[in-house]
Amino acid sequence: DQTPTIGSQRDVRLPDVNRWALxxxxxxxxxxxxxxxVGYTYLFGANxxxxxxxxxxxxxxxxxxVNGSAANHAQLAGIQAVWAFDGVKPA
Structure with a gap:
């Protein structure tokens, strides 16, 4: 996902960068x-x-x-139960 933020407009409230997700x-x-x-996602900045x-x-x-830099990453984990009321396995 490419960032729409250009360097001169970047501030500390939203240090947006190009991101990758695994x-x-x-x-x-x-x-x-x-x-x-079950699922797991790791988001991290390309730079x-x-x-x-x-x-x-x-x-x-x-x-x-303001002169500085910001680094960010996120980890997401999820689990859910799928219940088929009619007894037929979900596709």
């Missing part, structure tokens, strides 16, 4: 009516240290400059 999941059919789904170089002008004599 995912894996499985379905286990425990009984005819009950199935279990995990996106630079932040932003100057915000507050008024004629006051401004704020």
């Amino acid at each position: 995912s894996i999941g499985s379905h286990i059919q425990a009984t005819t009516a009950l199935g279990i789904d 995990n240290a996106s630079p932040i170089n932003k100057t915000q002008i507050l008024d004629t004599f006051n401004y704020v400059t």
